[in-house]
Amino acid sequence: MSSLKHFLLRAVITLLFLAVPILGVWTFVKAEEWGLWFPPTYSTYGPSIDFLFDVIMWMVAVTFVGTELLLVWFFFRYSKKDATRATYTHGNHTLEMVWTAIPALLLIFVAFSQMKAWSTVKINFPEDGPYTVAKPLMEIYASQFDWRVRYPDAQGNFEGADVIEVPYDITVPADTKVVLRLKSRDVLHSFFVPVFRLKQDAVPGMEIPVWFEATRPGDYDLICAELCGWGHYKMAGKIHVLPKDEFASWLAKQRENLYAKD
Amino acid sequence: MSEALAAYDPAVDAPAHHHPVYDYDSGPPVERGKFAIWLFLATEIMFFSGLIGAYIVLRSAAKSWPDPQERLAVDITAFNTFLLITSSWTMVKAVFAAKAGERGKLLAWLAATIAIGASFVSIQVYEYIQLIHEGAIPKIDIFWSTFYAMTGFHGTHVVVGVIWLSCVWFKALGGGYTVRNNLGVELAGLYWHFVDLVWVLLFTIVYLF
Amino acid sequence: MSTHAHAPAHEAKPLGIDPPGTTHVSHEHHEFGFLRKYIFSTDHKVIGLQFLFTGLVMLLLGGLMAMAIRWQLAYPWTEMPVLGRLLFPATGGVTTPEGYTMLFTMHGTLMIFFVVIPLLTGTFGNYLIPLMLGAPDMAFPRLNMLGYWFWWPGIFCILLSFGAEGGGPAAGWTAYPPLSTIESAAPGSNWGQNWMLISLTFVGVSSMMGAVNYVTTIVKMRAPGMTFFRMPLSIWSLLVAALLQLFALPVLTAATFMQLFDRLFDAGFFTPTGVIINNVSPEAIGQAAGGHPLLWQHLFWFYAHPAVYILVVPSMGFVSDILAVHGRKPIFGYKPMVYSICGIAGLGFIVWGHHMFMSGMNPSVGLVFMTATIMIALPSAVKVFNWLGTLWGARIQVTTPMLFAVSFVAMFIIGGLSGIWMASTPVDIYIHDTYIIVAHFHYVVFAGSMMAIFAAIYHWFPKMFGRAMNETLGKIHFVGTFIALNGVFYMMHQLGLAGLMRRTADPYAYETYAHLQPMNQFISWCAFALLGWQIFFVLNFFGSMVWGKRVGRNPWNACSLEWEAPSPPGHGNFDKPLAVYHGPYEYGVPDAPKDFVPQTQKAVGFQVHA
Known part of the structure; x- marks a missing residue:
């Protein structure tokens, strides 16, 4: 192979490998502009999850760019036609220790930094607010392919004539710690509200509590995130977050309607 | 640096004719077959761990679990368990006979093991027929689901063992094993002991507790 | 093929460094007819090639299903060109919702159990283990042949399942109950799911026969002087993968049998009490209940997470070998490489719960699984650093196998790093089951393992056929594949961050996802190009058998x-x-x-x- 041809080949391949970190970072920078980034977050714990994502993202980004650039440079530099032999080494004990210990420490840091946010979302449920695990605001009953919502009667029972049942639409108050009880009638479903950064599978035979505190009134998508059959793609719901006082009057009105029907 | 792909050179690259097959033994001083059967038994242990693990999980998660002594014929099965343990002893005798090169004894002890194994299966089949006659089938409840899965897979293993031992018996009849070459008997024996051991475990957790 | 005579044992004795217990056996053997030589052969090389050819055909099938999936995601509910009439004749080539679930179920199942695992362990495990150890064949050649032929009923059943009445399995390759166990939950799948489970059992038995053989051969049949720490890393990685199969696969077999019991005998392993499916309670129609859906997930992932490492560990070994040969430089840190493979495998057994963070499993247990999972990044990082160390100061030969091997490292970095997000439980709350997961595992299994498989094919082709593959065509194949695969999988990360769920036939029905269609169209066109570009590989592969150097x-x-x-x-x-x-x-x-x-x-x- 002529040396010019060899150089061109090296150059093309090097550019190809170089494009990985460059385009890789560029698409992440541009993602928000293209609408390919996190939706806004409207729950109290949402920002802490986004923050943890960002912390890991920066670590990942530095490692990604660093290792890819080294790879690109080594490829370009050491694919040169060279009469001498390669560096004869079988490794370096100190280096091995360094690049085992540093990532180990970083990874332990990552692991521990996750624990608080996870406990907040999934382990320590609110006990001081109006709604608790024992006395949730509502029961969500997932089934192929809809969400049914039940508000308890004044005594907190989910059975009986005074229970309000609504399909698809979940109405909750803003700025309130809301606890829901998640159930499934048939197969696995998953309760996913992107703007709250909340996801939890609904499992038949289990009652799983979830909680959130919405920070902004509005209508948000509720998505089923676990394959539940042919209609999985259209198992959509809506979350209506109402200001606290509006919610109270909404609920009162629902009760009125219920009695009016009787 | 030379061209990346070295060209064909008949002087070194042509295959040599008329050479023996070079077969080396590198490992610990245990036959390949025995090494492999231990690996196989390890997979079997994982298989039954999956079944038994599922049973333990389902049972501990259940609100109530029926008393097995009320549903199952524990006394008959206890006798059956005794039979199977006896067959382990006859199997040990068979392996000793094979190692000593005593063909008559080997055939006799193997025959005993096969007979006991076959009776075990027969008694289990009898138990199944009784149960099915009473309407106790897997779809009745989770107790019967797990019962049939666990004892059924064990029973299948015993049947395979009986067939395997019968093959060994026929080979022994034709003088297939000698003082130096009796691995086949030992391998079947290892499998047979494993099947016995699993049964003791299953009997304890399914029938007694 | 040469003929071998019976030689006296002393002639076979190699030069003086025999460990105790070495024996030199000579077998008599003779020329076989076509059938024994190429079809029912016990020769590990022929069996390896059988796995290679069969695996490549299955790769094409799985790839075509991916194309059908991509068409639906780019242009939902429109007539699919070429494939549409074949897959969906009843609707005139338009994907049906249940058809879509069957497509991704089959794509996953085929690619994992019929393409990547057989190509890595079946093909190269069979071909390389005896050759790299200096052994004449596997320890149990007939068992080896049986292993290949037990794969065929598996293939037969999985193809049958796709053509079963009412369609194929539709519960994902993970087959989560109750969707997979209660027939009325997925109205299409009657026998489809059963055939899939039976198929997996055959594949499992086949893999187990292979794994017993590999471990025995590696332990017992090394040439004199070939100590464990003189074995190539390919052999180490195949040994570790075989051990993973031995200890993980039986649990899946037990679980598939339980699911079959549920489906065929109305047992209740995975059906909880009180469910109502399609307005019918299973208990009311005489099916047992009292089981637990999460039990399946635990058993399944106890196998399937180690299986993920079976999908990637052998490719790490092949890439290490190829980097050293074509870099003309010793591998950097041989022993750390060995230890990290073992570390990945060992940790691989205690991380299965990270697939279940959102499943309703006790969230405190999730923290334990998270810590173990995050630590598994450590041995992977050590491997990457050692590969970089190997390239440093090398004399890189710009050959096709080397390009694929280097690109494996480049791509594995991406697949490995994105895993840290998934392992972190709070972040996983948001990204669980989104497209960032899809990006992650395709970077590991396609951009990683598939690239390593290509590297290995180009590298060992000369040994397999006595001819080399064409370098120019190989480089064209590499460049196009590399560009297209990044086009397909890289932007899936961002789609996932935007919240896009996997397994969704028509995401644009949601307001949240409506703006994601153009990016999905871009990805789909890259995918079509990726498949089309493989024509260069096909031409080169078959052409080189005849015309190669x-x-x-x-x-x-x-x-x-x-x-x-x-x-x-x-x-x-x-x-x-x-x-x-x-x-x-x-x-x-x-x-x-x-x-x-x-x-x-x-x-x-x-x-x-x-």
Whole structure:
């Protein structure tokens, strides 16, 4: 192979490998502009999850760019036609220790930094607010392919004539710690509200509590995130977050309607 | 640096004719077959761990679990368990006979093991027929689901063992094993002991507790 | 093929360094007819090639299903060109919702159980293990043949399932109950799901036969002087993968049997009490209940997470070997490489719960699984650093296998790093089951393992067929594949961050996802290009068998034992006695006559690493 041809080949391949970190970072920078980034977050714990994502993202980004650039440079530099032999080494004990210990420490840091946010979302449920695990605001009953919502009667029972049942639409108050009880009638479903950064599978035979505190009134998508059959793609719901006082009057009105029907 | 792909050179690259097959033994001083059967038994242990693990999980998660002594014929099965343990002893005798090169004894002890194994299966089949006659089938409840899965897979293993031992018996009849070459008997024996051991475990957790 | 005579044992005795217990056996053997030679062969090389050809055909099938999936995601509910009429004749080529669930179920199942695992362990495990160890064949050649032929009922059943009445399995390759166990939950799948479960059982038995054989061969049949720490990393990784299969696969087999019990005998392993499916309670129609859906997930992932490592560990080994040979440099940190493979495998058994963070499993247990999962990044990082160390100061030969191997490292970095997000439980709350997961595992399994498989095919093709593949076509294949695959999978990360769920037939029905369609169209066109581009591989692969450059025993000037045998090796592999004096990575040795010292060459007048 002529040396010019060899150089061109090296150059093309090097550019190809170089494009990985460059385009890789560029698409992440541009993602928000293209609408390919996190939706806004409207729950109290949402920002802490986004923050943890960002912390890991920066670590990942530095490692990604660093290792890819080294790879690109080594490829370009050491694919040169060279009469001498390669560096004869079988490794370096100190280096091995360094690049085992540093990532180990970083990874332990990552692991521990996750624990608080996870406990907040999934382990320590609110006990001081109006709604608790024992006395949730509502029961969500997932089934192929809809969400049914039940508000308890004044005594907190989910059975009986005074229970309000609504399909698809979940109405909750803003700025309130809301606890829901998640159930499934048939197969696995998953309760996913992107703007709250909340996801939890609904499992038949289990009652799983979830909680959130919405920070902004509005209508948000509720998505089923676990394959539940042919209609999985259209198992959509809506979350209506109402200001606290509006919610109270909404609920009162629902009760009125219920009695009016009787 | 030379061209990346070295060209064909008949002087070194042509295959040599008329050479023996070079077969080396590198490992610990245990036959390949025995090494492999231990690996196989390890997979079997994982298989039954999956079944038994599922049973333990389902049972501990259940609100109530029926008393097995009320549903199952524990006394008959206890006798059956005794039979199977006896067959382990006859199997040990068979392996000793094979190692000593005593063909008559080997055939006799193997025959005993096969007979006991076959009776075990027969008694289990009898138990199944009784149960099915009473309407106790897997779809009745989770107790019967797990019962049939666990004892059924064990029973299948015993049947395979009986067939395997019968093959060994026929080979022994034709003088297939000698003082130096009796691995086949030992391998079947290892499998047979494993099947016995699993049964003791299953009997304890399914029938007694 | 050469004919071998019966030789007296002393002739076979290699040069003096026999460990105790070494025996030299000569077998008598003869020329076989076509059927015994190419179809029902017990020769590990023929079996390896059988796995290769079958696996490549299955790859095409799985790839076509991916195209159908991509069409639906780019242009939902429109007539699919070419494939549509074949897959969905009833609707005139328009994907149906249940058809879509069947497509991704089959794509996943085929690619994992019929393409990547068989290509890595079936093909290269069979082909390389005896050759790299200096053995004449596997420990149990007939069991080996049986292993391949047990794969066929598996293939037959999985194809049957797609054509079953009402359609194929529709519960994902993970087959989560109750969707997979209660027939009325997924109205399409009657026998489809059963055939899939039966198929997986056959595949499992086939893999287990292979794994027992591999471990026995590696432990018992190494050539004199081939200690464990002189084995090539390919062998180490295949050994570890075989052990993973031995200990993880039986649990899946037990679980599939339980699911079959549920489906066929109305048992209740995975059906909880009180469910109502399609307005019918299973208990009311005489099915047992009282089981637990999460039980399946635990059993399944206890197998399937180690299986994920079966999908990638062997490719790490192949890439290490290829980097050393084509970089003309010893592998950097051989022992850390071995330990990290073992570490990945060991940790791999205690991380299955990270697939279940959102499943309703006790969230405190999730923290334990998270910590173990995050720590598994450590051995993976050590491997990447050692590969970079190997490239540093190398004399890189810009060959096709080298390009694919280097790109494996580049892509594995992406697949590995994105895993840290998934392992972190709070972040996983948001990204669980989104497209960032899809990006992650395709970067590991396609951009990683598939690239390593291509590298391995280009690298060992000369040994398999005695001819080399065309380098120009190989490079064209590489460049196009590399660009297209990144086009397909990279932007899936961002789609996932935007919240896009996987397994969704028409995401644009949601307001949240409506703006994601153009990016999905871009991805789909990259996917079509990726598949189309493989024509260069197909042409090169088949063309080179006939017209490729004739090469000798050791075309790449490599050190390991497989290159001592003729290309292609005859029955019994080696035509001369072997003795191993040092490790497999003696490249660039100072003062040696050539820049490589084969494992069989004693270092005289220069120093090599012990």
